[in-house]
Every structure is written in structure tokens, then in C-alpha cells.
């Protein structure tokens with residue numbers, strides 16, 4: 034980049050006299066000496082002076098002393114010079130500088146009417162230097178178009194009353210601001226042109242918009258400073274070098290004194306502002322000429338705009354227009370003085386070839402264009418996003434199996450409110466209903482216990498004097514309980530109906546939801562609510578069972594104390610009677626029966642009860658084990674009859690659709706075969722349409738009948754830990770089972786081997802031979818059947834016990850044999866029958882094979898029993914001697930005989946009876962059989 038310090042080129046143009054001036058016979062105060070020199074206020078010319086053909090004399094009417102100031106400028110044009118001459122001398126080199134990449138400026142200065150506008154714009158016959166310059170500019174652009182690419186934009190501003198206005202577009206005043214690149218007119222948009230014709234059109238447009246008013250000095254006086262700028266951006270096609278230059282052409286307002294225009298009002302104000310800006314311009318010129326650093330450009334908008342032209346990177350030409358007339362003597366003199374001062378101003382010019390040094394106007398233009406493009410793209414992006422969103426929604430709707438899952442918050446809240454209301458009603462009804470049922474059950478239980486106590490009270494009394502009174506109290510208490518039960522029947526019925534109503538509402542709501550567009554979501558909510566109801570019911574049930582269990586436990590403690598005290602008294606009385614020899618047969622039989630009852634009860638043990646023996650005697654009522662509590666509750670015969678779960682008006686389920694997990698968790702341990710027992714469940718899953726079945730499932734249902742079969746669950750003893758007590762369920766045949774006769778002996782026989790774990794002695798060989806004659810084979814013929822305990826009629830000749838099959842699980846050791854013998858004795862087996870059986874057994878090889886399993890070693894007499902299935906296990910051992918058993922039995926029998934003989938009470942002791950006579954009644958025999966696990970076919 035080349036830099037060059039140059040002075041402002043100052044040219045003075047003297048216009049011809051105009052008509053007005055000539056009419057005033059003015060003196061010529063300008064004498065052009067040569068192309069660069071003139072004399073201001075020369076002496077009166079000796080030459081004759083003619084005006085309109087008349088010789089005039091003494092034209093100097095002021096008669097002042099002539100200044101005869103010779104002034105030198107860069108160019109001086111006399112009154113014969115044309116605009117083209119000005120252009121050729123001043124502007125053509127400037128155009129060349131512009132094309133070389135220099136900023137250039139030309140401004141015309143002078144008093145009003147001095148010919149500034151004429152010089153700058155000219156007229157149709159004499160175009161001004163603006164047109165000529167632009168024309169030349171396009172000519173050169175065209176000539177360089179093969180090497181460069183040009184962009185041309187123009188702006189046309191005026192500064193009127195210190196306001197910057199755009200003459201090409203109607204807009205408000207523009208503001209000036211300065212940045213690192215100089216003074217910038219904010220909001221100014223360049224007009225792009227492609228030829229000189231377009232330029233003239235825009236120039237004419239701007240001139241029409243320019244503020245002009247007639248003055249005394251000029252009929253078309255321009256009252257503003259006009260600034261016409263041509264912005265050129267050129268790019269070297271070969272090198273890509275860019276240049277951005279600016280050519281400024283400024284037509285200043287008249288620099289005359291305000292008084293000279295004789296303006297008043299607005300015109301005077303205009304003149305004042307014009308003078309203000311021109312004064313600022315003059316100050317800037319003076320200071321620039323003096324070489325001062327601080328130049329007061331900011332004193333006016335005019336000097337701010339001309340800052341580059343006066344003192345910046347710019348080649349500047351100043352054309353001072355003057356009138357030759359002595360009428361404008363002072364204005365001309367001032368103009369010449371300004372011009373002389375301006376001659377001293379030096380500017381530093383450089384080529385604007387820095388590619389980045391793009392004119393600000395171009396940047397503004399470009400930014401505006403890019404802003405518009407950005408807005409357009411934003412709108413397009415928004416449109417595309419909207420289209421994409423719609424397509425995604427359509428795709429989601431198409432992919433969805435059902436109705437759209439778009440949730441309507443309001444609709445969802447409405448549904449949730451309805452569901453909450455429905456289930457709240459159901460919850461309330463359920464709580465009241467179960468509370469009433471529980472209370473009723475407790476009352477019934479108390480009644481039963483009081484009746485039992487009354488029975489005992491009638492027997493055990495000291496003197497009988499208070500018996501009636503005690504009985505009356507008990508009966509009164511029973512009556513009160515009965516009244517309470519009766520009183521709450523109305524409440525129970527009412528809550529029962531409310532509960533059923535809530536079920537109906539819930540079912541109706543469920544159907545309604547199924548048709549809803551939010552069915553998927555709402556079904557999930559319903560499932561959760563159903564689960565809550567199940568949990569509530571389970572909790573209430575548990576509380577009820579705990580209460581029942583506690584009451585029973587208290588009662589059991591009382592009975593236990595009674596029995597202990599009674600046993601003590603009985604024992605003492607027995608010894609007393611015997612010592613007094615007052616023990617009669619009846620009393621003895623009763624005592625013996627009592628002992629046997631006690632012994633047989635203890636003889637009934639369960640196979641897997643080994644580790645539970647102590648636990649059974651010490652039930653933890655505070656335990657949370659629902660099964661334990663439930664089993665205790667099952668033993669109650671006064672269970673409250675709750676409404677069938679799952680029942681609704683159409684007989685469908687109570688809480689159909691609710692997951693059965695919770696409900697099934699509440700089910701009691703069901704017998705394995707499930708054939709005889711009544712399902713006692715507390716299930717909310719009323720999946721059966723049969724109301725009877727639902728009723729049968731009621732956990733509070735009073736058992737109809739207690740079967741002889743005792744069911745228990747086999748549990749592993751591995752580890753020897755304390756295991757939970759296996760559930761014991763009373764198995765009551767259902768109505769249906771009874772109706773269909775499913776409780777047949779065959780079925781019972783088929784299942785008993787799996788459940789009864791009672792002491793048995795199996796005399797395998799003997800029974801095989803015996804049963805071949807007396808007992809028909811089971812149709813199934815499986816292993817279990819072979820080990821069945823078969824009891825035939827008395828017609829067998831050896832009594833019921835003769836057909837009994839006992840299974841003793843023992844190893845070869847004396848303890849087991851002893852236990853076996855004890856069992857035989859305590860089982861009240863007829864000795865003759867037993868003898869017969871054992872003899873047969875011993876006759877066969879003299880030895881009897883007894884199956885023993887490891888698990889039952891070292892067990893108490895009560896649990897020597899083992900499942901019959903173990904008899905044929907491969908792990909069984911044969912190790913016991915029949916003869917030792919027989920001998921042991923005979924020894925015990927002999928001991929009994931000796932005792933009766935030596936005691937002298939043989940007459941009192943009853944002789945062993947035949948098998949059929951071992952029991953006082955059928956009920957005793959049945960009880961014995963039941964306890965011994967004997968099933969009668």
C-alpha cells in the first residue's frame with residue numbers, strides 16, 4: 034500500500050456577472066491573471082467598460098482603496114470556463130485516483146449564487162461535474178471490466194439545520210457515528226447502479242428532494258449541504274485484490290452572511306445553521322492549515338462528514354465559487370481567504386486495497402441482506418420443524434395399536450377423581466363390614482366358650498348351693514352376647530348392601546373405562562386400586578385372626594390350669610380310694626379311660642412334628658405368621674360367615690380382574706387332594722361364577738363337618754432348625770363333594786397314606802398272608818396300597834385290630850423293640866389276636882422283618898411311625914427279631930398278670946376284652962381308630 038501526503042487541490046471559479054448584478058453597475062473585483070492566479074480588488078481598469086453598448090465610467094462606487102490582492106491557487110477558472118473545463122482539470126485526475134483505489138472528495142464552496150450548484154450539477158445544456166465525473170467513472174469501469182469486477186452504490190444526503198437526511202429515500206434524520214473506519218451514517222443504504230443513466234435518475238430524484246428556497250441572492254438557493262457519494266468496490270479478477278473506495282461530491286450551502294440574504298424567521302435560522310456549519314468548516318480548515326493535531330470536526334455534522342475529505346485518507350479538491358461583482362465583495366473576499374487557507378491543508382492518502390477494508394456501507398448493506406436471509410431461513414426452519422412434528426405425530430398415531438395415548442390432563446383428572454371416589458366408598462364399606470363380622474365371630478366364640486364352661490360348672494361344684502346362681506350368671510352373659518350379635522345384624526346388613534353397591538359401581542366404572550380413550554392408563558390405575566383393596570382386606574383379616582387366636586390362647590391356658598388341678602385331685606382320689614379298697618369297677622374304668630384318652634391324644638403325632646413338639650405347646654400369638662394364626666382360627670367352629678367375596682349382583686366376581694396374588698396368599702393350606710376339604714380362602718379373586726362355590730371359599734365359613742383325616746404338610750428337617758408350624762386344616766367335605774359321593778372309602782383310603790403319620794407296626798410277611806385271605810387288594814395295587822391299614826369286619830375272627838397293619842420304623846436296637854412293645858400294649862391290642870399274629874409271623878422263618886428308616890431312630894414312642902412308603906424303600910434295613918418282640922410282649926403281659934395276682938385286685942381289674950370290646954362305645958372305637966390312623970373300608 035502506497036501512501037502519499039498531498040495538499041488539498043484548490044480551484045477558484047469565477048462566474049460571469051448575472052443580470053441582477055449588471056443592472057447595479059457593479060465593479061469587477063476579480064481579475065484572473067492566469068490559470069492559477071487572480072487578483073482580488075484590482076485597480077479600476079483603464080480600459081473602457083461597456084454595458085449594453087454604453088460606455089461606463091467610475092464604476093467603483095465605494096471609492097475604496099483597492100486591495101489588489103494577488104492570490105494563487107491550484108486552478109483558477111475565469112468566467113468563460115465551463116463545467117467540462119472544471120471536470121477536465123479537477124475531476125478527471127480525481128477519477129483516475131478513485132480507480133487506483135484512493136478515496137476522493139470534491140466540494141464546492143462559495144456564497145449563495147456564486148455558482149456552486151451550477152458547477153456541481155449544471156443543467157441540461159451544461160451538465161455539472163457530478164455527471165461528468167460519474168460518466169467518466171463508468172467509462173473507466175467499462176474499460177477495466179475485463180480485469181476487475183465492480184460494484185457501485187451511491188448515496189445522496191443533505192445536512193439541513195444540522196440534520197442528516199437521505200435524499201434518495203424518504204426517511205427520518207440519520208445519525209452519525211464513528212468507528213475505527215471513520216464516520217458512518219447509521220441506517221444509510223446504498224443504491225446500486227450499473228450505468229450513468231441510473232445515476233442521473235437518482236441524482237435528479239435527490240435534487241427534487243433537496244431543500245431549496247428562493248433568496249434575494251438566488252431564486253433557487255440551496256439551503257442545505259448536499260453530499261453525493263459514490264461507493265465503488267472493485268476486485269482484480271486475476272489477483273483477487275480488492276479495493277473499496279469512495280468518491281464524495283459536496284455542494285455546500287451558501288457561505289454568505291445571514292444578513293446578506295435578508296432572511297427572516299425560518300430563513301434566518303437556516304442561515305444561522307448554515308453559517309454555524311460553515312464556521313465549523315472554516316475552523317477546521319484553519320487548524321488543518323496550521324497543522325494542529327486537534328481538529329474540531331465534531332463542531333458540526335458537516336465537518337464530521339467531511340472529516341475524511343479534509344484531513345483523512347482522501348484526495349480532495351475544493352472549488353471556490355466566486356462572483357466577480359463588487360456587490361458580493363466581502364463574501365468573495367472571505368471565500369478567497371478560505372480557499373487560500375485550504376491550500377495549506379495536507380492529507381495523507383493511501384490506496385484502499387486491503388481486502389478486509391470493505392466500506393462500512395457495504396458491510397451494512399451486506400449485514401442487512403444477511404439479516405433478511407437469516408429471517409427467511411429461520412422461518413423456513415420453523416416451517417420444516419412444524420412439518421416434522423406433524424409427521425411424527427402421524428407416525429406415532431399410526432404405530433399405536435389403539436387410540437392415541439396423548440393424555441388429556443383434564444380428562445385424566447376427572448377419571449382419577451371418579452375412581453378415587455368409587456374405591457373410597459368400597460374401602461369404607463369393607464372396613465365396617467369386616468369389623469362387624471369379626472365382632473360377631475368373637476361374640477359367637479365367647480358364647481361357645483361360656484357354654485362349655487357352663488357344662489363343666491354343672492359337673493364340678495363344691496356343694497351345689499351356688500350352682501344355680503353361677504349357671505344363671507353364665508346364661509345371662511351368653512344372652513348378652515347373643516343380643517349384641519342380634520343388635521348388629523342391621524348394621525351388618527346395611528354395610529353388606531353398601532359394599533355390594535360399591536362393587537356394582539366399580540364394575541360399571543370399569544366398563545365405562547374400557548370404552549374410554551384413556552383405557553390403557555386407567556386400567557393400570559384400577560389394577561392398583563384393586564390391589565389396595567386386597568391389601569386392606571388382608572390386613573383386616575389378619576387383625577381378626579390375631580384377636581381370635583389371642584382369645585383362644587387365653588382360654589387354653591385356663592383349661593390347662595383346670596386340667597392340671599383336676600388331674601392332681603383325681604390322682605389323689607384314686608390313690609385314696611385304692612388304699613381304702615373303695616375303688617369300684619365303674620370308677621376304675623372311668624379313670625382308665627381318662628388315662629387312655631390322655632395317652633391316645635399324645636399318641637397322635639405328626640410325621641414331621643419332631644422339631645415342633647415344643648413349639649406346638651408354646652404358640653407365639655404375637656407372631657405375624659398369617660398361616661399360624663389362620664390355622665388357629667380354622668379350629669374355631671364359630672367362624673363368622675362373611676359375605677362371599679367376589680359376589681356381585683350378576684353373580685360375577687367381587688374383584689374380578691384383580692391379580693390373584695394377594696388373594697391367593699390368603700388362601701389357607703389346602704389339602705393335597707382337595708377332594709374333601711372345604712376351601713377356606715379369603716380371596717378377593719372371585720373368579721367363580723358359582724355363588725355356592727364362592728360361599729364355600731369364605732374363610733369364615735363354619736365347617737360343616739370335620740373329617741377323620743388329618744392333613745399336614747411335610748417339611749424338611751434338614752439343618753435341625755425350627756421350622757414353621759405346618760398348617761393344619763380341618764377338611765370339611767364340600768356340598769358338591771358330598772353330593773357326588775366323593776367322600777368314598779376308596780378315595781379316603783387312597784389319600785390316607787399320604788397324610789396319616791401315626792404309629793404303625795407292619796408285620797409284613799404275616800399281614801401279607803393274612804390280607805390275602807381277608808382283605809381285598811386295592812384296585813390301584815401300588816406300593817402305598819400294599820401298606821394300607823385295612824380294617825375288616827369282625828367276621829375276620831380276629832377283631833378289627835387283627836387286620837390292622839402297623840408299621841414300626843426301627844433299627845435293630847433294644848430301644849426300638851421296647852417302643853414297639855409299648856405300642857402294642859398301649860394300643861389295647863387284644864393279646865390273643867396279637868399272639869396269633871405274632872405267632873404266624875414267627876412261624877414264617879422264625880424271624881420277622883421290620884423296616885426301619887434312619888430318620889426315626891431315637892424317636893419317642895409317639896413318633897415311631899413312618900410313612901408306609903418307607904417299608905419298601907431300598908434303604909430299609911432288616912434287622913429286628915420277631916422273637917425278641919414276642920418275648921418282650923409276653924414279659925409285659927406276665928408282669929401285668931403278676932401285678933393283678935399279688936395286688937389282690939384281679940377281680941377289680943377288667944380282663945382284656947376281645948377286640949370288639951376294647952371300647953366302651955362305637956365313638957370310642959372310632960376315635961381310637963382315627964387316632965391310630967386306621968381307616969375302615
Ligand SMILES: Nc1ncnc2c1ncn2[C@@H]1O[C@H](COP(=O)(O)OP(=O)(O)OP(=O)(O)O)[C@@H](O)[C@H]1O
Nearest residue numbers: 048144145146147148149150151251254255286287
Ligand atoms: N459559470 C456560470 N456560467 C453561467 N451561469 C452561471 C454560472 N455560475 C452560476 N450561474 C448561474 O448563476 C445562478 C446561481 O447559480 P447557483 O444556483 O449555482 O448558485 P449557488 O452558489 O448554488 O447558490 P446557492 O448557494 O443559493 O444554491 C444560476 O442561475 C446559474 O445558472
